Amino acid sequence: MERRTYCVYNQTRECFLSLGVTPANSIFMRLKGLIGKLRMNSDEGLWVVPSSGVHTWGVLFPLDLIYLDENHRVVYVTEHFPRFKIGPLKLHAASVLELPTHTIYSSQTQVGDQLVICAADEIEERLTQTAPSVLATKGNEEMWSTQDH
DSSP states (O other), X not given: OOOOOEEXXXXXXXXXXXXXEEEEOSHHHHHHTTTTOSOOOTTEEEEESSOSOOBOTTOOSOEEEEEEOTTSBEEEEEEEEOSSOBOOOOTTOSEEEEEOTTHHHHHTOOTXXXXXXXXXXXXXXXXXXXXXXXXXXXXXXXXXXXXXO
16 A cells, blocks of 8 residues: 655645655554655655654665644754754654655755645645745735836
């Protein structure tokens, strides 16, 4: 049985962090995590939920960690977290994304950013729910910038 994967989109920065995040939402999946994997592809990730902290004991490669609150807002980030370490415990975090290194840097993800996590077939609908206000704002900005010239 293939596990469902999710897309992770940074709504604040308007970029995708991953197109193939697997949820670790059972006790077994949270315990196993990434143990035994030799590497992580650039489009993969693990979403540990619920979680307020993770470890990399038995993980053979460094990770970028993004801690999220219950509304998927970023509350803490750490880049290039080393293997065989215990990550910081953030009591206000509801879940943690474990992503390939350089994901945070390349997306410029920061504390306070709003993420959208959903199945690929739902992403367009989820983003268009918030797009009208964003598009209206961008349209007004373009209108004002063209009037200045």
